[in-house]
Amino acid sequence: MLKQSGIFSIISATLLTLFFSLISLEISAQAILEPVKVGLIVPLSGPWARPGQVMRVAAELAVEEINEQGGIAALGGAPLELVVYDAGDNVERAKNAAQRMVAEEPDLIGAVGAYLSSFTLAVTEVTERAEVPILTLSYSDLITSRGFNYVFQTSASGAVQSSGALPVLMDMAESASGHRPETIAIIMDNTAASEAFVKPFFETNILEEYGLELVVNEVFTPPLANATSLIQHIRAEQPDLLLLLPTAISDTKLLLEKMNEFRLGRGLIPTISNGAAMGDPDLLSNMPGFLLEGVMSIVANWSTRGQEELIDKFKDVSGEPWMTQHPLSTYGHVWLFKQALEQSSSRDSTVIANTLRNMTLSDGAVNYFPGNSLSFDQTGKRIDAGILVIQWQEGEPITVFPEREALRSILWPGE
Structure with a gap:
């Protein structure tokens, strides 16, 4: 009986050890698979x-x-x-x-x-x-x-986007049209984002380096009440590039409506903005899509x-x-x-x-x-870090530059 009892004790102890080992393994596995x-x-x-x-x-x-x-x-x-x-x-x-x-x-x-x-x-x-x-x-x-x-x-970063924008625009223009722009115009609001973007244009000689003459430099305080005088200046100068830098949707709408009225819109003058706001779906809820056609924007990322x-x-x-x-x-x-x-x-x-x-x-x-x-x-x-250019084409902002990442080709005036 004593011998048999000893065997049972050994078996019991072995089973108990195995039981606790399994519990320990289960706990370890759960710990490893914690989210x-x-x-x-x-x-x-x-x-x-x-x-x-x-x-x-x-x-x-x-x-x-x-x-x-x-x-x-x-x-x-x-x-x-x-x-x-x-x-x-x-x-x-x-x-x-x-x-x-x-x-x-x-x-x-x-x-x-x-x-x-x-x-x-x-x-x-x-x-x-x-x-x-x-x-x-x-x-x-x-x-x-x-x-x-x-x-x-x-x-x-903001500084990289602003300093890198002009080389990108010049390469893009020459790639699309075969000609390098010679004149540039700026219409912008006086918000921090817009001022930061154009800062290199005024604090360095980058315009001179690229052979660009600044023919229009208009700054307004949002919200814009009337865009007539701003766009009249653009019509008079006919710049090769237009940097259009509003931050409010209402100002964007007003400017693009006036450009269309003066027959400058829909990509007839290469128009470039900065930031994802110019590609936001909400824009189509606030203005007809044809006003946006041809407008470009420099962004940090987009579908490619x-x-x-x-x-x-x-x-x-x-x-x-x-x-x-x-x-x-x-x-x-x-x-x-x-x-x-x-x-x-x-x-x-x-x-x-x-x-x-x-x-x-x-x-x-x-x-x-x-x-x-x-x-x-x-x-x-x-x-x-690189930057991309998107352009409104057929009611949607599409990546158009650089070519290796573009989903479509750039639509450029005169092509």
Whole structure:
């Protein structure tokens, strides 16, 4: 009996050990497969709710695709989880949302957002203290000039866009028409965005370097009451290029209506703006599409060649007529975090930030941004960030330059 009892004791002990081992393995497996959390902080209420909503759709689409493809392989197939916070309609609310995000989600590996540069500047002060890396499209040069270690700007900054605009315009004009422009006109409002864009034209000799004569320089305070005198000046000078830089939709409408009335619109004078606002779907809700025909804008990102499948999927899911730079970049940012997670095999936000700073991509997430490679300098600013030119053609803003990324050819007067 004693011998038999001993055998039972051994068996019992073995089974008990096996039982606890299985429990331990199960707990370990569950820990490995805990979701990897990425934050999204964008305006989901107030005047900028529409771009915020489509950025959310794009982020959710990227997370869904990554999880359908097996999650993060380097972390045992752990799925991504998107945690969403509303930046609201002002800087203070955006900052409060960031504070809630880092307090409520201490295991975040990173975040994307926050739409307006002013929002992003406030949000990144919070995420920097929390050591949470954030990827953003926002343009402001201040974003990467504060000595922060956890902010990464995938767009060309405001200074890069403004200083790089003129060479792009000259190359584009010569490529499309065979002739280099000799005269340029500027009509702009006196907002900070417009003034920053033209700053190099007046503080450097760049116009002289490119052989351009400034024949019109008109500045107005929005909202514009009457555009007649501004467009009369354009009709009198007939410039080779017109930089049209309003920021309010109402001013854009008034200027384009007057250009059409004076038979200067619909691309008869090459008209170029700056920023994604000139490609916003809301423009078609406020003016007839023919007024926009031929108008171009310089942007940091837009739908390009090779992204057609993604664009169609996004349009189906979101109901939007096209994919602007904001959802496209947000989608790319989620995939960029996926690549950083795979390279680092870590959930540590500090490790993720260091991985982002030291990685150079020539495939994967880089396909959702202009250029052939993607890397950051030590400030988080993207190295050699490119710019694109979009043009309204048949009721839709289409990428037309550079040629390697264009979906259509430029429509140029006289072609």
